[in-house]
Amino acid sequence: MIKKPFLRYRDLTGQPDYILAFYHYFSPLDIKAGEKVRLDHKMQVIFYSYLMERKGMLVKEGLIYYVKLKRIVRVKYTNQERRYIESVINKIRGTESGRRKERIVQPAKKCINCGFLPYCNPLRQGSLYVREI
Known part of the structure; x- marks a missing residue:
């Protein structure tokens, strides 16, 4: 192992x-x-x-x-x-x-505790975070 x-x-x-x-x-x-x-x-x-x-x-x-x-x-x-x-x-x-281009949409509650949030840097739109890559 x-x-x-x-x-x-x-x-x-x-x-x-x-x-x-x-x-x-x-x-x-x-x-x-x-x-x-x-x-x-x-x-x-x-x-x-x-x-x-x-x-x-x-x-x-x-x-x-x-x-x-x-x-x-x-x-x-x-x-x-x-x-x-x-x-x-x-x-x-x-x-x-x-x-x-890809558009990624996640519920805010899923992103808020993610360790990658500072690096991903999505935009908050209401109850969602949105990021285009």
Whole structure:
């Protein structure tokens, strides 16, 4: 088991809570305090799996442990997930290069306690924060 490994592949970085080493493969493990299984948590673990694979590790699945639920969720990592995460990365890169503008709208209560609020610097519009990238 590796605790808090820093993963980097080219300009991509990530830091799962743990990497578990099994007999023939590795799995990222992320620990969540939430009370329900969420898609963004699954995508995060798939992204970690992608980074690990790019570093030469064989990854078959990612794991999410929900503390309040006392439950482990297994997230398969196959060619389909690899292609999906690559398409997401390419979409983000296209947005960053200015080829396409994206408008992000979040409820104010979600942004107000976010640690990235000073860096993101969205505009408050009523009960929402809005940012264009």
